[in-house]
Amino acid sequence: GQNIDQPTEMTATEGAIVQINCTYQTSGFNGLFWYQQHAGEAPTFLSYNVLDGLEEKGRFSSFLSRSKGYSYLLLKELQMKDSASYLCAPRTRDAGNNRKLIWGLGTSLAVNP
Amino acid sequence: NAGVTQTPKFRILKIGQSMTLQCAQDMNHNYMYWYRQDPGMGLKLIYYSVGAGITDKGEVPNGYNVSRSTTEDFPLRLELAAPSQTSVYFCASSYIGRSYSYNEQFFGPGTRLTVL
Numbered sequence: 001g002q003n004i005d006q007p008t009e010m011t012a013t014e015g016a017i018v019q020i021n022c023t024y025q026t027s028g029f030n031g032l033f034w035y036q037q038h039a040g041e042a043p044t045f046l047s048y049n050v051l052d053g054l055e056e057k058g059r060f061s062s063f064l065s066r067s068k069g070y071s072y073l074l075l076k077e078l079q080m081k082d083s084a085s086y087l088c089a090p091r092t093r094d095a096g097n098n099r100k101l102i103w104g105l106g107t108s109l110a111v112n113p
Numbered sequence: 114n115a116g117v118t119q120t121p122k123f124r125i126l127k128i129g130q131s132m133t134l135q136c137a138q139d140m141n142h143n144y145m146y147w148y149r150q151d152p153g154m155g156l157k158l159i160y161y162s163v164g165a166g167i168t169d170k171g172e173v174p175n176g177y178n179v180s181r182s183t184t185e186d187f188p189l190r191l192e193l194a195a196p197s198q199t200s201v202y203f204c205a206s207s208y209i210g211r212s213y214s215y216n217e218q219f220f221g222p223g224t225r226l227t228v229l
Contacts, residue, residue: 033217042203042220043156087155098163099144099209100171101218103156 002026004104006088011110012078020073020107022088030093033101034062034073037085046086047073075109083111115139119204119221126194126228134189134224136204144207145187146218147171147179149200156203162187163209194228201225 003025012018024032031050035043049055049064049071061074073086085106093099120135138145143164148156158171162181176198178190187206191198202225205218 042223045217048217100158105155
């Protein structure tokens with residue numbers, strides 16, 4: 001089956017660093033996405049990993065280990081506006097070559113002053 | 114570019130009524146998706162399309178229908194609305210090509226539907 005595991009909630013302090021972990025089990029793995037979703041809004045794209053290693057984009061970095069079925073999102077210099085849900089979403093490719101994202105429940109991050 | 118647009122933003126339906134949620138994208142994306150998101154829950158795929166004229170079921174297709182007559186539009190039809198269909202509905206699109214680019218999904222703002 002397909003499964004994604006992330007912590008439900010995390011709390012951090014403004015200016016700090018936080019790491020959000022994600023483990024997954026999928027068939028036909030075709031890359032992994034991280035999205036941010038503020039309350040009442042649509043998800044927005046943060047990062048993408050298809051090969052093992054670290055991808056850095058400003059204050060956000062994402063890491064992937066395909067052999068371990070593991071990824072993390074690292075947020076540096078936290079700001080109040082980073083309070084949101086963070087969604088780990090592996091992409092799968094089925095027998096018909098169709099691509100779909102598998103969505104976890106997300107991690108709700110609260111940034112405190 | 115307007116990106117992905119959805120109408121209406123809000124709607125209240127009575128049990129048994131029908132309606133169509135509209136979704137359009139102007140990015141020439143081949144893939145389009147419909148999701149529902151219940152409070153505190155993850156996104157569930159209802160239907161998706163890999164191109165005009167081609168649609169397929171996702172995880173939770175019962176009670177819904179879709180069509181994709183053009184690249185731009187992907188309407189979602191609710192027949193005989195039920196309280197269990199109260200949710201936020203998101204439409205998304207992406208371009209899946211041969212290059213190993215991000216191919217990320219772009220989301221519309223959502224439609225908040227209540228069935229009473």
